[in-house]
Amino acid sequence: MLKMLKLKRFGIHLFLLLILIFHIYNIRNELFNNKVEESWYLNAQNKFSSMIKSNESLNVESIVFDPELYALAGWLYIHGVPPSEFNFEHPPLAKFFIGFSEVLFQSPTSMNALFSLATLIVIYLISIKLFGKTVFALIPVYMLSLEKLFLSESRSSMLDIYSMFFISLSVLIFLYTIKNPKLFPILSIIVGLGIACKWESGLIIFAFIAFFLLEKDWRKLSYFIASLPLAFLVYTSSYITYFLNGHNFF
Amino acid sequence: MQLSIYKFHSSFPHQEGALKIWFLLLAGVIGPETHTTFVIDEESGEIIKVIVTKGLAITYSFNPLTWTISIFAISICLLKTFKLIKEFRILPLWFLSFMIPMSSSLILEYHILNFMPSFILSISYVLKDGWVKGEENKTQKNIVLIAIAIYLIALMVWRYIRIPSFIAL
Numbered sequence: 290m291l292k293m294l295k296l297k298r299f300g301i302h303l304f305l306l307l308i309l310i311f312h313i314y315n316i317r318n319e320l321f322n323n324k325v326e327e328s329w330y331l332n333a334q335n336k337f338s339s340m341i342k343s344n345e346s347l348n349v350e351s352i353v354f355d356p357e358l359y360a361l362a363g364w365l366y367i368h369g370v371p372p373s374e375f376n377f378e379h380p381p382l383a384k385f386f387i388g389f390s391e392v393l394f395q396s397p398t399s400m401n402a403l404f405s406l407a408t409l410i411v412i413y414l415i416s417i418k419l420f421g422k423t424v425f426a427l428i429p430v431y432m433l434s435l436e437k438l439f440l441s442e443s444r445s446s447m448l449d450i451y452s453m454f455f456i457s458l459s460v461l462i463f464l465y466t467i468k469n470p471k472l473f474p475i476l477s478i479i480v481g482l483g484i485a486c487k488w489e490s491g492l493i494i495f496a497f498i499a500f501f502l503l504e505k506d507w508r509k510l511s512y513f514i515a516s517l518p519l520a521f522l523v524y525t526s527s528y529i530t531y532f533l534n535g536h537n538f539f
Numbered sequence: 540m541q542l543s544i545y546k547f548h549s550s551f552p553h554q555e556g557a558l559k560i561w562f563l564l565l566a567g568v569i570g571p572e573t574h575t576t577f578v579i580d581e582e583s584g585e586i587i588k589v590i591v592t593k594g595l596a597i598t599y600s601f602n603p604l605t606w607t608i609s610i611f612a613i614s615i616c617l618l619k620t621f622k623l624i625k626e627f628r629i630l631p632l633w634f635l636s637f638m639i640p641m642s643s644s645l646i647l648e649y650h651i652l653n654f655m656p657s658f659i660l661s662i663s664y665v666l667k668d669g670w671v672k673g674e675e676n677k678t679q680k681n682i683v684l685i686a687i688a689i690y691l692i693a694l695m696v697w698r699y700i701r702i703p704s705f706i707a708l
Contacts, residue, residue, distance in 0.1 A: 438649065
């Protein structure tokens with residue numbers, strides 16, 4: 290019986306590994322081969338400047354697409370440019386990740402690809418928590434790995450894969466927090482990291498609050514709300530280069 | 540600077556985006572689109588005909604096997620688990636906490652990514668529920684197993700299908 294159980298678990302892990310290998314195969318170019326030279330950033334910066342200047346007579350050559358914009362923002366942030374100077378529209382953390390990717394792997398997309406892989410693992414862990422260690426825990430991972438939107442976000446230097454990762458991770462931690470309130474500070478830190486990537490990530494807070502309201506678990510609700518300043522602190526910390534350049538929060 | 544971010548996001552025309560997320564999620568429709576084709580005479584270089592086609596812009600990443608059935612899976616998950624299994628409550632709440640605020644704002648397809656796991660996990664729940672119910676009867680169990688296998692294969696096939704980005708009306 291024990292042998293059968295072990296064999297079943299081995300089979301599940303093997304399938305998970307196959308799904309992850311298939312995902313790596315799908316994103317292999319963005320993970321390993323999408324290297325860009327320093328001159329690319331200078332060109333992108335020039336292109337962006339000309340787009341701003343020639344706002345009225347916009348042509349196809351001068352259009353800067355979001356992935357290029359975030360790749361350039363990441364490069365600038367990691368080289369000390371404060372977030373207020375370039376692409377202030379979204380919080381800086383995800384662009385810092387892109388910047389790290391550019392420095393570590395010489396590619397703006399490697400970190401996105403790695404985060405997509407991490408997201409699949411987090412979804413698997415959520416599935417185990419909800420469905421138990423059964424074959425059904427593999428289905429969400431399989432389904433997500435085949436989503437075209439998920440794949441395209443894994444392959445380009447967009448910000449959404451980071452917010453998706455932190456939202457999913459916060460849900461996973463939340464499922465543990467239901468039974469162990471000591472994890473509330475960790476939950477808030479992860480929520481803060483998500484908001485520091487994109488503001489929309491903060492919407493998950495409503496789901497957590499609604500959960501406790503439905504449960505009428507006022508004690509846990511108050512713990513959660515009391516831990517939320519940590520999320521604010523994490524969010525503020527993502528602007529560290531901004532503060533180091535002598536700016537204040539507003 | 541935070542106020543600048545807020546002003547930037549609130550500068551979008553929100554009324555235009557009302558309920559757009561639902562069209563996007565359930566049908567993959569980005570919005571109405573007009574294609575104008577100019578037929579040019581090669582010799583004279585003059586425009587001899589202008590064809591205006593009205594239609595709908597469709598997102599390339601639309602997946603009817605997950606996106607369209609998301610609301611049904613979430614509803615089933617909501618109804619079946621709300622009283623019994625409290626952990627599962629987080630799935631519909633996750634979905635609604637994004638869908639309700641986004642219903643009144645201008646949304647792009649990549650915003651779906653933030654709550655995509657909620658409906659994917661809900662669909663998996665529906666599949667598991669079907670399997671558990673089918674276990675009582677061997678024939679029923681085989682039918683459920685075949686149905687799940689077909690669904691999972693269809694997902695793989697859909698991954699390689701390219702859908703048109705414009706449908707003329």
